[in-house]
Amino acid sequence: MKVPFGDLKLHYQQYKTEIDQAVSRVLHSGHFILGPELEAFEKEFAALHGQGHAIGCASGTEAIYLALAACDVGPGDNVIVVAHTAVPTISAISMTGAMPVFVDIDTETYVMDVKQIEDLITLRTKAIVPVHLYGQMVDMESLLKIAAKHKLSVIEDVAQATGATYRNVIAGTLGDFGAFSFYPSKNIGAFGDGGAVFSKSKEKAQKLSMLRNYGQSKRYHHNVIGINSRFDEIQAAIMQCRLPYLKEWNERRKQIADRYTKGLANLSGLVKTPFTHPDNDHVFHLYVIQIEEREELQSYLSDKGIQALIHYPIPAHLQEAYSYLGYRKGTLPVTEHITKRILSLPMYPELSDEQIDFVINTIQNFFSERKTGLSSIKDAEIKTVMHSNSVAVTR
Ligand SMILES: Cc1ncc(COP(=O)(O)O)c(C=O)c1O
Incomplete structure:
Protein backbone atom coordinates (compact mmCIF):
# COMPACT_ATOMS: atom_id res chain seq x y z
CA MET A 1 0.00 0.00 0.00
CA ASP A 104 12.09 29.30 22.28
CA ILE A 105 9.02 27.05 22.11
CA ASP A 106 6.95 25.17 24.65
CA THR A 107 8.09 21.56 25.19
CA GLU A 108 4.58 20.15 24.80
CA THR A 109 2.73 22.24 22.22
CA TYR A 110 5.81 23.20 20.13
CA LEU A 246 -13.21 23.78 5.71
CA LYS A 247 -15.07 22.56 8.79
CA GLU A 248 -15.61 19.08 7.36
CA TRP A 249 -11.95 18.78 6.31
CA ASN A 250 -10.72 19.95 9.70
CA GLU A 251 -13.02 17.43 11.41
CA ARG A 252 -11.56 14.64 9.28
CA ARG A 253 -8.03 15.80 10.17
CA LYS A 254 -8.95 15.58 13.86
CA GLN A 255 -10.38 12.07 13.38
CA ILE A 256 -7.18 10.98 11.64
CA ALA A 257 -5.09 12.45 14.47
CA ASP A 258 -7.22 10.62 16.99
CA ARG A 259 -6.82 7.31 15.18
CA TYR A 260 -3.03 7.75 14.98
CA THR A 261 -2.82 8.68 18.67
CA LYS A 262 -4.91 5.69 19.80
CA GLY A 263 -3.04 3.35 17.47
CA LEU A 264 0.36 4.49 18.74
CA ALA A 265 -0.62 4.53 22.42
CA ASN A 266 1.08 1.22 23.20
CA LEU A 267 4.39 2.70 22.03
CA SER A 268 4.39 5.47 24.62
CA GLY A 269 7.94 5.95 25.79
CA LEU A 270 9.16 5.29 22.25
CA VAL A 271 6.87 7.59 20.31
CA LYS A 272 5.58 10.90 21.69
CA THR A 273 2.27 11.77 20.05
CA PRO A 274 1.01 15.36 19.76
CA PHE A 275 -0.29 17.18 22.82
CA THR A 276 -3.34 19.40 22.48
CA HIS A 277 -3.64 22.10 25.12
CA PRO A 278 -7.15 22.10 26.66
CA ASP A 279 -7.63 25.75 25.57
CA ASN A 280 -7.20 24.73 21.95
CA ASP A 281 -9.14 23.16 19.15
CA HIS A 282 -6.20 21.75 17.18
CA VAL A 283 -6.88 21.39 13.45
CA PHE A 284 -3.88 19.17 12.68
CA HIS A 285 -2.39 20.72 9.61
CA LEU A 286 0.38 18.31 10.52
CA TYR A 287 0.51 15.27 12.78
CA VAL A 288 3.96 15.38 14.32
CA ILE A 289 5.45 12.67 16.51
CA GLN A 290 8.74 12.69 18.39
CA ILE A 291 11.04 9.70 18.24
CA GLU A 292 14.72 9.14 19.04
CA GLU A 293 15.41 7.00 15.94
CA ARG A 294 13.80 9.53 13.59
CA GLU A 295 15.98 8.93 10.49
CA GLU A 296 15.74 5.16 10.86
CA LEU A 297 11.95 5.26 11.13
CA GLN A 298 11.63 7.70 8.24
CA SER A 299 13.62 5.46 5.91
CA TYR A 300 11.84 2.30 7.20
CA LEU A 301 8.48 3.94 6.41
CA SER A 302 9.75 5.06 3.02
CA ASP A 303 10.80 1.47 2.20
CA LYS A 304 7.23 0.37 2.96
CA GLY A 305 5.70 3.07 0.72
CA ILE A 306 4.89 5.64 3.42
CA GLN A 307 6.07 9.21 3.03
CA ALA A 308 6.92 10.99 6.29
CA LEU A 309 8.53 14.43 6.35
CA ILE A 310 10.27 16.72 8.82
CA HIS A 311 8.79 20.09 9.73
CA TYR A 312 11.40 21.48 10.18
CA PRO A 313 14.89 19.95 10.21
CA ILE A 314 16.88 23.19 10.64
CA PRO A 315 15.46 25.97 12.80
CA ALA A 316 15.60 29.50 11.39
CA HIS A 317 18.28 30.75 13.81
CA LEU A 318 20.71 28.11 12.50
CA GLN A 319 19.99 28.70 8.81
CA GLU A 320 22.84 30.16 6.76
CA ALA A 321 20.68 33.10 5.65
CA TYR A 322 20.28 34.18 9.28
CA SER A 323 23.86 33.60 10.39
CA TYR A 324 24.30 37.41 10.37
CA LEU A 325 22.10 37.52 13.47
CA GLY A 326 24.84 35.71 15.38
CA TYR A 327 22.81 32.95 17.03
CA ARG A 328 24.84 29.95 18.16
CA LYS A 329 23.82 26.33 18.64
CA GLY A 330 22.35 25.91 22.10
CA THR A 331 20.56 29.28 22.29
CA LEU A 332 17.11 27.74 21.80
CA PRO A 333 17.39 24.41 23.60
CA VAL A 334 13.81 23.18 23.21
CA THR A 335 13.68 24.09 19.52
CA GLU A 336 17.02 22.40 18.87
CA HIS A 337 16.08 19.31 20.89
CA ILE A 338 12.83 18.61 19.08
CA THR A 339 14.21 19.53 15.66
CA LYS A 340 16.29 16.33 15.80
CA ARG A 341 13.35 14.11 16.79
CA ILE A 342 10.19 15.29 15.05
CA LEU A 343 8.57 13.43 12.19
CA SER A 344 5.33 14.34 10.40
CA LEU A 345 3.11 11.42 9.41
CA PRO A 346 0.83 11.61 6.35
CA MET A 347 -2.13 13.91 7.06
CA TYR A 348 -4.82 15.02 4.62
CA PRO A 349 -8.60 14.63 4.69
CA GLU A 350 -8.72 11.96 1.96
CA LEU A 351 -6.46 9.59 3.91
CA SER A 352 -8.41 6.35 4.43
CA ASP A 353 -8.68 4.45 7.72
CA GLU A 354 -6.87 1.53 6.04
CA GLN A 355 -3.96 3.81 5.15
CA ILE A 356 -3.82 5.22 8.69
CA ASP A 357 -3.83 1.69 10.17
CA PHE A 358 -1.10 0.67 7.74
CA VAL A 359 1.06 3.57 8.97
CA ILE A 360 0.38 2.63 12.60
CA ASN A 361 1.14 -1.08 12.01
CA THR A 362 4.31 -0.23 10.11
CA ILE A 363 5.55 1.93 13.01
CA GLN A 364 4.75 -0.91 15.41
CA ASN A 365 6.63 -3.37 13.19
CA PHE A 366 9.61 -1.01 13.12
CA PHE A 367 9.86 -1.24 16.89
CA SER A 368 9.20 -4.97 17.14
CA GLU A 369 11.79 -5.71 14.43
CA ARG A 370 14.31 -3.50 16.21
CA LYS A 371 13.59 -5.28 19.47
CA THR A 372 14.15 -8.68 17.87
CA GLY A 373 17.14 -7.27 15.99
CA LEU A 374 18.60 -5.86 19.18
CA SER A 375 18.04 -9.04 21.17
CA SER A 376 19.64 -11.14 18.43
CA ILE A 377 22.61 -8.74 18.38
CA LYS A 378 22.79 -9.09 22.17
CA ASP A 379 22.59 -12.91 21.90
CA ALA A 380 25.35 -12.87 19.29
CA GLU A 381 27.49 -10.61 21.51
CA ILE A 382 27.01 -12.93 24.51
CA LYS A 383 27.94 -15.96 22.40
CA THR A 384 31.10 -14.20 21.10
CA VAL A 385 32.12 -13.24 24.64
CA MET A 386 31.50 -16.78 25.84
CA HIS A 387 33.42 -18.15 22.86
CA SER A 388 36.39 -15.81 23.35
CA ASN A 389 36.40 -16.64 27.07
CA SER A 390 36.37 -20.32 26.35
CA VAL A 391 39.18 -19.84 23.81
CA ALA A 392 41.13 -18.00 26.48
CA VAL A 393 40.49 -20.78 28.95
CA THR A 394 41.58 -23.52 26.56
CA ARG A 395 44.76 -21.67 25.79
C1 LIG B 1 3.85 28.73 9.35
C2 LIG B 1 3.94 29.26 7.95
N1 LIG B 1 4.09 30.58 7.76
C3 LIG B 1 4.15 31.11 6.54
C4 LIG B 1 4.07 30.33 5.41
C5 LIG B 1 4.20 30.97 4.07
O1 LIG B 1 3.07 30.77 3.27
P1 LIG B 1 3.20 30.78 1.67
O2 LIG B 1 3.88 29.53 1.25
O3 LIG B 1 1.77 30.85 1.21
O4 LIG B 1 3.96 32.00 1.31
C6 LIG B 1 3.92 28.94 5.55
C7 LIG B 1 3.83 28.07 4.38
O5 LIG B 1 4.63 27.23 4.14
C8 LIG B 1 3.84 28.39 6.85
O6 LIG B 1 3.69 27.08 7.04
Whole structure:
Protein backbone atom coordinates (compact mmCIF):
# COMPACT_ATOMS: atom_id res chain seq x y z
CA MET A 1 0.00 0.00 0.00
CA LYS A 2 1.23 3.50 -0.85
CA VAL A 3 0.67 6.34 1.61
CA PRO A 4 1.88 9.63 0.16
CA PHE A 5 2.28 12.66 2.41
CA GLY A 6 -0.53 14.41 0.56
CA ASP A 7 -2.63 13.75 -2.54
CA LEU A 8 -3.75 16.92 -4.29
CA LYS A 9 -4.66 15.07 -7.50
CA LEU A 10 -7.16 12.92 -5.62
CA HIS A 11 -8.42 16.03 -3.87
CA TYR A 12 -9.06 17.81 -7.17
CA GLN A 13 -10.83 14.77 -8.64
CA GLN A 14 -13.28 14.79 -5.73
CA TYR A 15 -14.33 18.40 -6.30
CA LYS A 16 -13.63 18.55 -10.03
CA THR A 17 -17.08 19.61 -11.25
CA GLU A 18 -17.43 22.68 -9.05
CA ILE A 19 -13.80 23.72 -9.47
CA ASP A 20 -13.96 23.42 -13.25
CA GLN A 21 -17.15 25.48 -13.29
CA ALA A 22 -15.57 28.20 -11.15
CA VAL A 23 -12.48 28.41 -13.35
CA SER A 24 -14.57 28.48 -16.49
CA ARG A 25 -16.77 31.25 -15.05
CA VAL A 26 -13.72 33.48 -14.59
CA LEU A 27 -12.20 32.63 -17.95
CA HIS A 28 -15.43 33.58 -19.66
CA SER A 29 -15.76 36.80 -17.64
CA GLY A 30 -12.50 38.24 -18.96
CA HIS A 31 -11.89 39.81 -15.52
CA PHE A 32 -8.75 38.34 -13.93
CA ILE A 33 -7.47 40.72 -11.27
CA LEU A 34 -9.29 42.56 -8.44
CA GLY A 35 -12.80 41.76 -9.56
CA PRO A 36 -16.09 40.38 -8.23
CA GLU A 37 -14.69 36.92 -7.39
CA LEU A 38 -12.12 38.35 -4.99
CA GLU A 39 -14.69 40.68 -3.47
CA ALA A 40 -17.06 37.77 -2.88
CA PHE A 41 -14.32 35.58 -1.46
CA GLU A 42 -13.06 38.31 0.88
CA LYS A 43 -16.60 38.78 2.22
CA GLU A 44 -17.07 35.05 2.82
CA PHE A 45 -13.65 34.63 4.39
CA ALA A 46 -14.25 37.61 6.68
CA ALA A 47 -17.67 36.21 7.65
CA LEU A 48 -16.06 32.90 8.61
CA HIS A 49 -13.94 34.88 11.08
CA GLY A 50 -16.75 36.95 12.54
CA GLN A 51 -16.92 40.72 12.37
CA GLY A 52 -14.05 42.10 10.35
CA HIS A 53 -12.34 42.51 7.01
CA ALA A 54 -10.36 40.12 4.84
CA ILE A 55 -7.92 41.20 2.16
CA GLY A 56 -6.67 38.65 -0.35
CA CYS A 57 -3.00 38.69 -1.32
CA ALA A 58 -0.48 36.65 -3.26
CA SER A 59 0.87 34.30 -0.54
CA GLY A 60 1.10 33.61 3.17
CA THR A 61 4.58 35.12 3.21
CA GLU A 62 3.29 38.38 1.79
CA ALA A 63 0.27 38.29 4.10
CA ILE A 64 2.70 38.46 7.05
CA TYR A 65 4.84 41.07 5.29
CA LEU A 66 1.85 43.29 4.45
CA ALA A 67 0.48 43.04 7.98
CA LEU A 68 3.85 44.04 9.44
CA ALA A 69 4.14 46.89 6.95
CA ALA A 70 0.63 48.05 7.85
CA CYS A 71 1.84 48.20 11.48
CA ASP A 72 4.76 50.38 10.29
CA VAL A 73 7.35 47.76 11.16
CA GLY A 74 10.58 48.58 9.33
CA PRO A 75 14.36 49.00 9.54
CA GLY A 76 15.63 49.40 13.10
CA ASP A 77 12.71 47.48 14.61
CA ASN A 78 12.78 44.08 16.29
CA VAL A 79 10.09 41.46 15.87
CA ILE A 80 9.77 38.57 18.33
CA VAL A 81 9.10 35.22 16.68
CA VAL A 82 9.97 31.52 17.00
CA ALA A 83 12.78 29.86 15.03
CA HIS A 84 10.71 26.68 14.88
CA THR A 85 8.49 27.62 11.95
CA ALA A 86 8.47 27.54 8.18
CA VAL A 87 11.25 29.94 7.20
CA PRO A 88 8.83 32.19 5.21
CA THR A 89 7.55 33.55 8.54
CA ILE A 90 11.03 34.91 9.09
CA SER A 91 11.49 35.98 5.45
CA ALA A 92 8.42 38.20 5.81
CA ILE A 93 9.98 39.94 8.82
CA SER A 94 13.26 40.42 6.95
CA MET A 95 11.39 41.85 3.96
CA THR A 96 10.32 44.80 6.14
CA GLY A 97 13.95 45.51 7.08
CA ALA A 98 13.24 44.62 10.72
CA MET A 99 15.26 42.10 12.70
CA PRO A 100 13.80 38.80 13.91
CA VAL A 101 14.45 38.07 17.59
CA PHE A 102 13.97 34.41 18.39
CA VAL A 103 12.13 32.99 21.36
CA ASP A 104 12.09 29.30 22.28
CA ILE A 105 9.02 27.05 22.11
CA ASP A 106 6.95 25.17 24.65
CA THR A 107 8.09 21.56 25.19
CA GLU A 108 4.58 20.15 24.80
CA THR A 109 2.73 22.24 22.22
CA TYR A 110 5.81 23.20 20.13
CA VAL A 111 4.52 26.76 19.74
CA MET A 112 5.94 30.01 21.17
CA ASP A 113 6.76 29.83 24.89
CA VAL A 114 5.02 33.04 25.85
CA LYS A 115 6.66 33.07 29.31
CA GLN A 116 9.99 33.87 27.66
CA ILE A 117 8.83 36.86 25.59
CA GLU A 118 9.26 39.66 28.13
CA ASP A 119 12.98 38.96 28.62
CA LEU A 120 13.50 39.76 24.93
CA ILE A 121 11.62 43.05 24.77
CA THR A 122 13.73 46.18 24.28
CA LEU A 123 13.01 49.71 23.07
CA ARG A 124 13.44 48.43 19.53
CA THR A 125 10.73 45.78 19.82
CA LYS A 126 7.78 46.67 17.63
CA ALA A 127 5.79 43.50 17.10
CA ILE A 128 5.28 39.86 18.01
CA VAL A 129 4.44 37.18 15.46
CA PRO A 130 2.85 34.17 17.17
CA VAL A 131 2.90 31.18 14.79
CA HIS A 132 0.02 28.74 15.31
CA LEU A 133 2.17 25.84 14.21
CA TYR A 134 0.89 22.43 13.06
CA GLY A 135 -2.73 23.59 13.64
CA GLN A 136 -2.53 24.57 17.29
CA MET A 137 -2.70 28.12 18.63
CA VAL A 138 -0.30 29.98 20.89
CA ASP A 139 -1.41 31.00 24.43
CA MET A 140 -2.95 34.21 23.15
CA GLU A 141 -4.31 35.60 26.40
CA SER A 142 -0.87 35.82 28.00
CA LEU A 143 0.67 37.06 24.76
CA LEU A 144 -1.89 39.83 24.26
CA LYS A 145 -1.38 41.03 27.84
CA ILE A 146 2.36 41.39 27.21
CA ALA A 147 1.74 43.10 23.86
CA ALA A 148 -0.68 45.59 25.42
CA LYS A 149 1.69 46.34 28.30
CA HIS A 150 4.56 47.13 25.90
CA LYS A 151 2.40 48.59 23.10
CA LEU A 152 3.46 45.99 20.55
CA SER A 153 1.61 44.98 17.41
CA VAL A 154 0.56 41.34 17.10
CA ILE A 155 0.44 39.57 13.75
CA GLU A 156 -0.81 36.00 13.98
CA ASP A 157 0.75 33.58 11.49
CA VAL A 158 -2.27 31.39 10.75
CA ALA A 159 -0.79 29.63 7.71
CA GLN A 160 -1.14 26.22 9.40
CA ALA A 161 -4.20 26.83 11.52
CA THR A 162 -7.16 28.07 9.48
CA GLY A 163 -10.27 27.25 11.50
CA ALA A 164 -8.40 26.44 14.74
CA THR A 165 -9.65 28.04 17.94
CA TYR A 166 -8.25 29.17 21.28
CA ARG A 167 -10.88 29.33 24.02
CA ASN A 168 -13.49 29.15 21.25
CA VAL A 169 -12.07 32.19 19.42
CA ILE A 170 -11.02 31.51 15.85
CA ALA A 171 -7.36 31.89 14.84
CA GLY A 172 -6.39 35.14 13.16
CA THR A 173 -8.90 37.35 14.95
CA LEU A 174 -7.08 38.04 18.21
CA GLY A 175 -4.12 40.08 17.04
CA ASP A 176 -3.99 43.28 15.00
CA PHE A 177 -3.85 41.07 11.93
CA GLY A 178 -4.19 37.39 11.11
CA ALA A 179 -2.08 36.25 8.15
CA PHE A 180 -3.27 33.19 6.20
CA SER A 181 -1.67 31.05 3.50
CA PHE A 182 -3.61 29.25 0.78
CA TYR A 183 -0.65 27.18 -0.36
CA PRO A 184 -2.33 24.12 -1.93
CA SER A 185 -1.62 21.64 0.89
CA LYS A 186 -2.83 23.90 3.72
CA ASN A 187 -6.06 23.07 5.59
CA ILE A 188 -7.78 25.16 2.95
CA GLY A 189 -5.63 25.74 -0.07
CA ALA A 190 -5.91 27.33 -3.48
CA PHE A 191 -4.75 25.62 -6.67
CA GLY A 192 -1.70 27.82 -6.75
CA ASP A 193 -0.25 30.43 -4.42
CA GLY A 194 -2.41 32.73 -2.35
CA GLY A 195 -3.03 34.28 1.04
CA ALA A 196 -5.22 36.65 2.99
CA VAL A 197 -5.06 39.01 5.91
CA PHE A 198 -7.84 39.48 8.42
CA SER A 199 -8.36 42.49 10.64
CA LYS A 200 -11.22 43.64 12.81
CA SER A 201 -10.21 47.25 12.13
CA LYS A 202 -11.58 48.87 8.98
CA GLU A 203 -8.75 51.44 8.88
CA LYS A 204 -6.04 48.79 9.20
CA ALA A 205 -7.71 46.70 6.50
CA GLN A 206 -7.91 49.72 4.19
CA LYS A 207 -4.21 50.44 4.64
CA LEU A 208 -3.41 46.84 3.90
CA SER A 209 -5.63 46.88 0.85
CA MET A 210 -3.58 49.80 -0.51
CA LEU A 211 -0.27 48.14 0.34
CA ARG A 212 -1.12 45.02 -1.68
CA ASN A 213 -1.98 47.11 -4.76
CA TYR A 214 1.00 49.45 -5.38
CA GLY A 215 -0.04 51.60 -2.42
CA GLN A 216 -3.05 53.01 -4.27
CA SER A 217 -6.25 54.22 -2.63
CA LYS A 218 -7.67 54.62 -6.12
CA ARG A 219 -6.18 54.33 -9.56
CA TYR A 220 -3.01 56.42 -9.93
CA HIS A 221 -3.31 57.80 -6.39
CA HIS A 222 -0.43 56.25 -4.45
CA ASN A 223 -0.82 57.14 -0.78
CA VAL A 224 1.72 54.68 0.61
CA ILE A 225 4.63 52.71 -0.82
CA GLY A 226 3.11 49.40 -1.78
CA ILE A 227 3.80 46.26 -3.75
CA ASN A 228 1.89 43.98 -6.10
CA SER A 229 0.51 41.19 -3.96
CA ARG A 230 -2.94 40.43 -5.32
CA PHE A 231 -5.00 37.26 -5.17
CA ASP A 232 -6.24 36.61 -8.70
CA GLU A 233 -9.82 36.01 -9.76
CA ILE A 234 -9.37 32.36 -10.75
CA GLN A 235 -7.98 31.44 -7.34
CA ALA A 236 -10.62 33.54 -5.58
CA ALA A 237 -13.36 31.71 -7.49
CA ILE A 238 -11.81 28.35 -6.57
CA MET A 239 -11.56 29.38 -2.93
CA GLN A 240 -15.28 30.22 -2.83
CA CYS A 241 -16.01 26.59 -3.72
CA ARG A 242 -13.67 25.41 -1.01
CA LEU A 243 -14.68 27.51 1.98
CA PRO A 244 -17.87 25.54 2.79
CA TYR A 245 -15.75 22.38 3.26
CA LEU A 246 -13.21 23.78 5.71
CA LYS A 247 -15.07 22.56 8.79
CA GLU A 248 -15.61 19.08 7.36
CA TRP A 249 -11.95 18.78 6.31
CA ASN A 250 -10.72 19.95 9.70
CA GLU A 251 -13.02 17.43 11.41
CA ARG A 252 -11.56 14.64 9.28
CA ARG A 253 -8.03 15.80 10.17
CA LYS A 254 -8.95 15.58 13.86
CA GLN A 255 -10.38 12.07 13.38
CA ILE A 256 -7.18 10.98 11.64
CA ALA A 257 -5.09 12.45 14.47
CA ASP A 258 -7.22 10.62 16.99
CA ARG A 259 -6.82 7.31 15.18
CA TYR A 260 -3.03 7.75 14.98
CA THR A 261 -2.82 8.68 18.67
CA LYS A 262 -4.91 5.69 19.80
CA GLY A 263 -3.04 3.35 17.47
CA LEU A 264 0.36 4.49 18.74
CA ALA A 265 -0.62 4.53 22.42
CA ASN A 266 1.08 1.22 23.20
CA LEU A 267 4.39 2.70 22.03
CA SER A 268 4.39 5.47 24.62
CA GLY A 269 7.94 5.95 25.79
CA LEU A 270 9.16 5.29 22.25
CA VAL A 271 6.87 7.59 20.31
CA LYS A 272 5.58 10.90 21.69
CA THR A 273 2.27 11.77 20.05
CA PRO A 274 1.01 15.36 19.76
CA PHE A 275 -0.29 17.18 22.82
CA THR A 276 -3.34 19.40 22.48
CA HIS A 277 -3.64 22.10 25.12
CA PRO A 278 -7.15 22.10 26.66
CA ASP A 279 -7.63 25.75 25.57
CA ASN A 280 -7.20 24.73 21.95
CA ASP A 281 -9.14 23.16 19.15
CA HIS A 282 -6.20 21.75 17.18
CA VAL A 283 -6.88 21.39 13.45
CA PHE A 284 -3.88 19.17 12.68
CA HIS A 285 -2.39 20.72 9.61
CA LEU A 286 0.38 18.31 10.52
CA TYR A 287 0.51 15.27 12.78
CA VAL A 288 3.96 15.38 14.32
CA ILE A 289 5.45 12.67 16.51
CA GLN A 290 8.74 12.69 18.39
CA ILE A 291 11.04 9.70 18.24
CA GLU A 292 14.72 9.14 19.04
CA GLU A 293 15.41 7.00 15.94
CA ARG A 294 13.80 9.53 13.59
CA GLU A 295 15.98 8.93 10.49
CA GLU A 296 15.74 5.16 10.86
CA LEU A 297 11.95 5.26 11.13
CA GLN A 298 11.63 7.70 8.24
CA SER A 299 13.62 5.46 5.91
CA TYR A 300 11.84 2.30 7.20
CA LEU A 301 8.48 3.94 6.41
CA SER A 302 9.75 5.06 3.02
CA ASP A 303 10.80 1.47 2.20
CA LYS A 304 7.23 0.37 2.96
CA GLY A 305 5.70 3.07 0.72
CA ILE A 306 4.89 5.64 3.42
CA GLN A 307 6.07 9.21 3.03
CA ALA A 308 6.92 10.99 6.29
CA LEU A 309 8.53 14.43 6.35
CA ILE A 310 10.27 16.72 8.82
CA HIS A 311 8.79 20.09 9.73
CA TYR A 312 11.40 21.48 10.18
CA PRO A 313 14.89 19.95 10.21
CA ILE A 314 16.88 23.19 10.64
CA PRO A 315 15.46 25.97 12.80
CA ALA A 316 15.60 29.50 11.39
CA HIS A 317 18.28 30.75 13.81
CA LEU A 318 20.71 28.11 12.50
CA GLN A 319 19.99 28.70 8.81
CA GLU A 320 22.84 30.16 6.76
CA ALA A 321 20.68 33.10 5.65
CA TYR A 322 20.28 34.18 9.28
CA SER A 323 23.86 33.60 10.39
CA TYR A 324 24.30 37.41 10.37
CA LEU A 325 22.10 37.52 13.47
CA GLY A 326 24.84 35.71 15.38
CA TYR A 327 22.81 32.95 17.03
CA ARG A 328 24.84 29.95 18.16
CA LYS A 329 23.82 26.33 18.64
CA GLY A 330 22.35 25.91 22.10
CA THR A 331 20.56 29.28 22.29
CA LEU A 332 17.11 27.74 21.80
CA PRO A 333 17.39 24.41 23.60
CA VAL A 334 13.81 23.18 23.21
CA THR A 335 13.68 24.09 19.52
CA GLU A 336 17.02 22.40 18.87
CA HIS A 337 16.08 19.31 20.89
CA ILE A 338 12.83 18.61 19.08
CA THR A 339 14.21 19.53 15.66
CA LYS A 340 16.29 16.33 15.80
CA ARG A 341 13.35 14.11 16.79
CA ILE A 342 10.19 15.29 15.05
CA LEU A 343 8.57 13.43 12.19
CA SER A 344 5.33 14.34 10.40
CA LEU A 345 3.11 11.42 9.41
CA PRO A 346 0.83 11.61 6.35
CA MET A 347 -2.13 13.91 7.06
CA TYR A 348 -4.82 15.02 4.62
CA PRO A 349 -8.60 14.63 4.69
CA GLU A 350 -8.72 11.96 1.96
CA LEU A 351 -6.46 9.59 3.91
CA SER A 352 -8.41 6.35 4.43
CA ASP A 353 -8.68 4.45 7.72
CA GLU A 354 -6.87 1.53 6.04
CA GLN A 355 -3.96 3.81 5.15
CA ILE A 356 -3.82 5.22 8.69
CA ASP A 357 -3.83 1.69 10.17
CA PHE A 358 -1.10 0.67 7.74
CA VAL A 359 1.06 3.57 8.97
CA ILE A 360 0.38 2.63 12.60
CA ASN A 361 1.14 -1.08 12.01
CA THR A 362 4.31 -0.23 10.11
CA ILE A 363 5.55 1.93 13.01
CA GLN A 364 4.75 -0.91 15.41
CA ASN A 365 6.63 -3.37 13.19
CA PHE A 366 9.61 -1.01 13.12
CA PHE A 367 9.86 -1.24 16.89
CA SER A 368 9.20 -4.97 17.14
CA GLU A 369 11.79 -5.71 14.43
CA ARG A 370 14.31 -3.50 16.21
CA LYS A 371 13.59 -5.28 19.47
CA THR A 372 14.15 -8.68 17.87
CA GLY A 373 17.14 -7.27 15.99
CA LEU A 374 18.60 -5.86 19.18
CA SER A 375 18.04 -9.04 21.17
CA SER A 376 19.64 -11.14 18.43
CA ILE A 377 22.61 -8.74 18.38
CA LYS A 378 22.79 -9.09 22.17
CA ASP A 379 22.59 -12.91 21.90
CA ALA A 380 25.35 -12.87 19.29
CA GLU A 381 27.49 -10.61 21.51
CA ILE A 382 27.01 -12.93 24.51
CA LYS A 383 27.94 -15.96 22.40
CA THR A 384 31.10 -14.20 21.10
CA VAL A 385 32.12 -13.24 24.64
CA MET A 386 31.50 -16.78 25.84
CA HIS A 387 33.42 -18.15 22.86
CA SER A 388 36.39 -15.81 23.35
CA ASN A 389 36.40 -16.64 27.07
CA SER A 390 36.37 -20.32 26.35
CA VAL A 391 39.18 -19.84 23.81
CA ALA A 392 41.13 -18.00 26.48
CA VAL A 393 40.49 -20.78 28.95
CA THR A 394 41.58 -23.52 26.56
CA ARG A 395 44.76 -21.67 25.79
C1 LIG B 1 3.85 28.73 9.35
C2 LIG B 1 3.94 29.26 7.95
N1 LIG B 1 4.09 30.58 7.76
C3 LIG B 1 4.15 31.11 6.54
C4 LIG B 1 4.07 30.33 5.41
C5 LIG B 1 4.20 30.97 4.07
O1 LIG B 1 3.07 30.77 3.27
P1 LIG B 1 3.20 30.78 1.67
O2 LIG B 1 3.88 29.53 1.25
O3 LIG B 1 1.77 30.85 1.21
O4 LIG B 1 3.96 32.00 1.31
C6 LIG B 1 3.92 28.94 5.55
C7 LIG B 1 3.83 28.07 4.38
O5 LIG B 1 4.63 27.23 4.14
C8 LIG B 1 3.84 28.39 6.85
O6 LIG B 1 3.69 27.08 7.04
